[in-house]
Each structure stands twice: as structure tokens, then as C-alpha cells.
Amino acid sequence: VxxxxxxxxxxxxxxxxxxxxxxxxxxxxxxxxxxxxxxxxxxxxxxxxxxxxxxxxxxxxxxxxxxxxxxxxxxxxxxxxxxxxxxxxxxxxxxxxxxxxxxxxxxxxxxxxxxxxxxxxxxxxxxxxxxxxxxxxxQARDPLHRAGHEFALMYWSPEGQGSYDPLFAFAERAAAAHPSLAFLVVAAAYDYEDVNEHVWKDPRVHRALDAVLHRLGTREGATGPYANADRSWAAYGLVNAGRGAEAVPLFAQLATDASARPWEDFGPDARTVFDAYRRRACAAA
Structure with a gap:
């Protein structure tokens, strides 16, 4: 580039x-x-x-x-x-x-x-x-296309007062298809949190967080090209779900990397939000 x-x-x-x-x-x-x-x-x-x-x-x-x-x-x-x-x-x-x-x-x-x-x-x-x-x-050409799934999730995000059911249905189907896509349920919760902050108590979200953590515990998940992206989603979700202590090792592995979503969505404030979540995780430990 x-x-x-x-x-x-x-x-x-x-x-x-x-x-x-x-x-x-x-x-x-x-x-x-x-x-x-x-x-x-x-x-x-x-x-x-x-x-x-x-x-x-x-x-x-x-x-x-x-x-x-x-x-x-x-x-x-x-x-x-x-x-x-x-x-x-x-x-x-x-x-x-x-x-x-x-x-x-x-x-x-x-x-x-x-x-x-x-x-x-x-x-x-x-x-x-x-x-x-x-x-x-x-899907016919690459059924696990990660970036494609991320943007598809954005397509299913409702406008205005629309239903979030299609968003979560898409995320759950993808997560069930392969553990590399479990993060999508966390991303769906992130999209929904402004409407309902209690989404982080949803069992579906906790199962997805467990799945992402399990994948990060494997060689493929921990060293693959999307390892830090998964760590970022998991860290954000764990803190919001009241499981901040579990996010501490993830922040240690991320170090200062706030380049992935959801941090990057905060633009110039990405690093500030990242640091705030890291402090919340440490406080919960």
C-alpha cells in the first residue's frame, strides 16, 4: 500500500x-x-x-x-x-x-x-x-468470509425503530456455522446497546463471549490475522457484561493496539475509550 x-x-x-x-x-x-x-x-x-x-x-x-x-x-x-x-x-x-x-x-x-x-x-x-x-x-465462494460477515451485519442493523431480530438471527446463524464468527453476536450486542443496555445480560451474548474466549485459547485463534480483532470485541463485551476481570489478559495482549473495532468506531477518541475500558477491567480484577 x-x-x-x-x-x-x-x-x-x-x-x-x-x-x-x-x-x-x-x-x-x-x-x-x-x-x-x-x-x-x-x-x-x-x-x-x-x-x-x-x-x-x-x-x-x-x-x-x-x-x-x-x-x-x-x-x-x-x-x-x-x-x-x-x-x-x-x-x-x-x-x-x-x-x-x-x-x-x-x-x-x-x-x-x-x-x-x-x-x-x-x-x-x-x-x-x-x-x-x-x-x-x-458464501458460495468463501462461506467464512469474515469482512463480508461484518458488513452484512451492518446491512441488517435496523434504521429508526426497526426490529433487531434479523440482526441477531444473522449473527447467531454465522456463529453456529463456525467459531471464528462468534464475535458477530458480540458486535450485534454493541449495535443494540444504545437501545437496550441490558443486552449485555443476554445469555446469547455470554455464550458468544465464551466462544470467542475459547477460540482465542487455541493456536489458530490466538495467532491468526484476526486475533486482536477478536480480543478487542471480547474485551469490550466482557467489561460491559460484568466480567471485566476476564478481559485483563486480553488488554495485556492488546498492549496499546486500539486499531480494531469497536475502538476504531470512536474515531479520535478511540484510544481514550480503550484506556477507559482497560481501567474498568483492571478495577474488576
């Missing part, structure tokens, strides 16, 4: 070529390279001009357009967004959809373009049938 930001496309091309069929690595790389392309797409244009593999270029281009859509809109609330920002966002989201569909045609076995379509589902306003059709395509 750093090389791409300097204008050198070759390391990105090499990474995406080497990681083809390693879908977790590819998804993370495309997500990061897409942001770099949204900031300055000259390196992507140079890659295409050099006759690069269009399977890789197209998927980065599609994901980059979604990053660009949000950069054009900004992160202010809707009432503070100008009509020009609003229009630019939705025009670019429509371009993202077309670009992702093009990338999917170029690489039929690759789940990554379908991941991009999952990411934009809420912005595009897909109804449940349309979303589920896209979701089936992603």
Missing part, C-alpha cells in the same frame, strides 16, 4: 497475484489498496496502462470507487451534508456497483467483488431479496 501511494503499482500487482485464492489476504489487500486508489488513482491507471492483469486491477478499482464515494460525501450527519455531496455519493455508489459486477465477471471464482457489493448494499438501498442473492454468491 505504501508503494502504491508513492506511485509504484508493482508491489500491489505482485501481492494480488500471489494471494489469489487466499481470499482473506486478498480481501484485506483490496480494501487497503482501494483506499489508496481513492486518494490518488494515478498508480492504478499506470498499472492498467502497463497491461496488468485486469482481474486484479478491476477489483481494486471497484473497491476504490466505494472509498471515493465516502470521501466525496464526508462523515457528517445527513442534515449537515450538502446536496452536492449527497448527489456525488450516490452517483459514485452506482459506479461502484457496475465496477464490482464487471470485476465479478472477470474472475468468477473470486469472492472479493461480491464482498464489495455487500459493502455497498446499504448505501445502494438493496432490499432483502437482492441482498440475499448477493450474499449467496459470496
Amino acid at each position: 505504501a508503494a502504491a501511494r508513492r506511485g509504484d503499482w508493482r508491489p500491489a500487482a505482485d501481492l494480488l497475484q500471489r494471494s489469489y485464492e487466499e481470499w482473506t489476504t486478498r480481501s484485506a489487500a483490496v480494501h487497503a489498496l482501494g483506499e489508496a486508489a481513492a486518494d490518488d488513482g494515478a498508480w492504478l491507471q499506470a498499472w492498467r496502462a502497463a497491461g496488468g492483469d485486469e482481474r486484479h486491477i478491476a477489483v481494486v478499482d471497484a473497491h476504490g470507487l466505494f472509498w471515493l464515494a465516502w470521501k466525496l460525501r464526508g462523515n457528517r450527519p445527513p442534515e449537515e451534508t450538502t446536496p452536492e455531496q449527497h448527489d456525488a455519493f450516490y452517483r459514485t455508489v452506482a459506479r461502484t456497483e457496475a465496477a464490482a459486477q464487471h470485476a465479478a465477471r472477470l474472475a468468477p471464482e473470486d469472492p472479493t467483488p461480491w464482498f464489495t457489493l455487500v459493502v455497498l448494499a446499504r448505501a445502494r438501498g438493496y432490499d432483502a431479496d437482492t441482498f440475499n442473492a448477493i450474499w449467496r454468491e459470496l
